[in-house]
Amino acid sequence: MLNIENLHANVGDTPILKGLTLEVPAGEVHAIMGPNGAGKSTLAHVLGGKPGYEVTQGSVEFRGGDLFDLDPHERAGAGLFLGFQYPVEIPGVSNVQFLREALNSQRKYRGEEPLSGGEFLKLAKEKAGLLKMDMEMLKRQVNVGFSGGEKKRAEMVQMGILDPKFAVLDETDSGLDIDALRIVGEGINSIMRSPDKGVLLITHYQRLLDVVKPDRVSILADGRIVQTGGPELALRLEGEGYDAVMADA
Amino acid sequence: MPETATLPTRRDEAWRYADVDALARIGAEALDQWTEMAVPAGETHRESFIVGGDAPELRRIRLVLSAGARAELFVTNIGADYTRLEVEVTLGKGAHFEFGGITIGGGDAVREFVTTTIHAEPEATSNQTVRSVHWGTGTGNFLGEIKVARRAQKTGAAQDFKGLLLEAGASANAVPQLEIFADDVKCAHGATVGQLDESARYYMAARGLSPEETRRLLVQAFLGDALVELGDDAERERLLEAALEKLEERK
Numbered sequence: 132m133l134n135i136e137n138l139h140a141n142v143g144d145t146p147i148l149k150g151l152t153l154e155v156p157a158g159e160v161h162a163i164m165g166p167n168g169a170g171k172s173t174l175a176h177v178l179g180g181k182p183g184y185e186v187t188q189g190s191v192e193f194r195g196g197d198l199f200d201l202d203p204h205e206r207a208g209a210g211l212f213l214g215f216q217y218p219v220e221i222p223g224v225s226n227v228q229f230l231r232e233a234l235n236s237q238r239k240y241r242g243e244e245p246l247s248g249g250e251f252l253k254l255a256k257e258k259a260g261l262l263k264m265d266m267e268m269l270k271r272q273v274n275v276g277f278s279g280g281e282k283k284r285a286e287m288v289q290m291g292i293l294d295p296k297f298a299v300l301d302e303t304d305s306g307l308d309i310d311a312l313r314i315v316g317e318g319i320n321s322i323m324r325s326p327d328k329g330v331l332l333i334t335h336y337q338r339l340l341d342v343v344k345p346d347r348v349s350i351l352a353d354g355r356i357v358q359t360g361g362p363e364l365a366l367r368l369e370g371e372g373y374d375a376v377m378a379d380a
Numbered sequence: 381m382p383e384t385a386t387l388p389t390r391r392d393e394a395w396r397y398a399d400v401d402a403l404a405r406i407g408a409e410a411l412d413q414w415t416e417m418a419v420p421a422g423e424t425h426r427e428s429f430i431v432g433g434d435a436p437e438l439r440r441i442r443l444v445l446s447a448g449a450r451a452e453l454f455v456t457n458i459g460a461d462y463t464r465l466e467v468e469v470t471l472g473k474g475a476h477f478e479f480g481g482i483t484i485g486g487g488d489a490v491r492e493f494v495t496t497t498i499h500a501e502p503e504a505t506s507n508q509t510v511r512s513v514h515w516g517t518g519t520g521n522f523l524g525e526i527k528v529a530r531r532a533q534k535t536g537a538a539q540d541f542k543g544l545l546l547e548a549g550a551s552a553n554a555v556p557q558l559e560i561f562a563d564d565v566k567c568a569h570g571a572t573v574g575q576l577d578e579s580a581r582y583y584m585a586a587r588g589l590s591p592e593e594t595r596r597l598l599v600q601a602f603l604g605d606a607l608v609e610l611g612d613d614a615e616r617e618r619l620l621e622a623a624l625e626k627l628e629e630r631k
């Protein structure tokens with residue numbers, strides 16, 4: 132479903148990704164762990180098409196097509212969702228307006244009919260409920276004045292509404308309290324666990340992986356995937372740390 | 381016959397960003413024409429309109445507010461040629477003046493609001509909010525003069541200007557001018573000029589909004605501030621829609 136081949140990318144003039152290869156087939160949740168500064172968020176932003184992130188070599192195939200042929204908004208339309216490590220505030224735009232326009236413009240891209248206001252609100256209520264978020268929050272401006280944890284939960288409500296085929300979730304667990312972590316984890320399962328969907332789950336902690344059980348776990352260090360294993364790899368990392376596990380490999 | 385006025389030059393403070401060539405096309409007679417209105421004590425005058433077309437335009441409004449009166453003026457300036465709205469307001473005791481203005485457009489036209497707010501008596505307040513969105517080599521200006529008479533204690537006067545430039549050649553200018561003779565006065569003034577927030581654009585693209593849709597949403601949010609105090613929903617919608625239609629002209 133997502134096939135990353137020998138990916139090299141610069142941020143500005145600095146090479147950050149240095150030959151990253153990774154394949155996530157449909158139906159799998161693949162966790163990415165790795166030290167601070169390894170390039171995890173860079174990978175997410177290269178997939179998202181963030182300006183200033185330049186691919187210098189390699190390829191990414193997404194759902195059978197070349198991901199880099201698509202503009203950032205077209206990637207979303209094609210079913211890619213990026214959960215931000217630092218969600219962005221948009222003053223003056225309400226979540227409801229933002230998400231309705233985003234969803235309808237994705238639907239237009241896919242040649243589907245737009246949702247009416249009523250249909251959208253029904254959907255938004257359902258997904259907010261799934262993440263136990265108050266509908267009142269959705270009437271507020273996008274991420275403005277949200278706490279760190281609320282922003283992360285709101286990202287998952289967005290994901291529920293947009294219903295992507297593939298999600299790249301960058302530290303969605305950071306900033307969440309214990310109860311919220313479970314709610315968000317279960318939300319990810321309910322939205323994304325499906326034979327025709329995939330997830331790249333970037334995280335530092337086992338705690339989220341206890342809820343969203345990954346099929347594969349990879350270590351990203353210095354711009355490459357240096358090790359891949361099953362869920363036990365994450366448990367070993369939790370116990371021993373990167374240096375020990377990577378020295379063993 | 382109106383007496384022949386001489387055309388102002390850009391050396392004159394209130395005309396420093398004006399398109400004086402366009403002014404010459406309008407003709408000096410326009411300088412003598414004022415729409416005047418007196419708002420009786422305790423009453424409210426509300427007005428909202430759209431100015432600006434293909435020809436240069438100068439419009440001047442003079443308002444005199446008696447004690448406790450209120451004037452609310454909301455204007456979208458979409459001129460494709462030089463379009464200048466001047467408002468002179470004299471505030472009686474405890475009166476209030478509310479102004480919300482939008483300038484929007486590309487090409488090489490200058491659109492401007494020039495206000496003179498005279499706090500003549502105590503306890504009057506004024507609040508002015510202008511938002512300017514330009515591209516091409518278009519310009520938007522807000523020249524706001526505030527005069528507070530010696531006896532006008534407990535005056536509150538606020539001006540807020542924000543410019544949003546969609547292209548490098550565009551410009552937006554705020555020129556506040558304060559002339560204060562009372563000592564118990566609260567004056568607030570803010571002016572910033574910037575571009576569309578790069579990280580918001582990326583975030584919105586990541587959710588599926590095209591660059592055009594993103595721009596429209598962000599511009600709409602930006603302009604909203606100028607019209608928040610406009611209580612009539614339909615009018616607010618009309619003024620905003622006129623601005624957003626102008627935005628569609630941008631290629």
Ligand SMILES: Nc1ncnc2c1ncn2[C@@H]1O[C@H](COP(=O)(O)OP(=O)(O)OP(=O)(O)O)[C@@H](O)[C@H]1O
Nearest residue numbers: 142143145147165166167168169170171172173174
């Ligand atoms: N604009 C930039 N210019 C130069 N270097 C950058 C820029 N942005 C990021 N980097 C560098 O790229 C490297 C990878 O950053 P990235 O954010 O991808 O790390 P990460 O693996 O997500 O780390 P964390 O676990 O802390 O979130 C870091 O060394 C960072 O300093």
Ligand SMILES: [Mg+2]
Nearest residue numbers: 171172173216
């Ligand atoms: Mg990161």
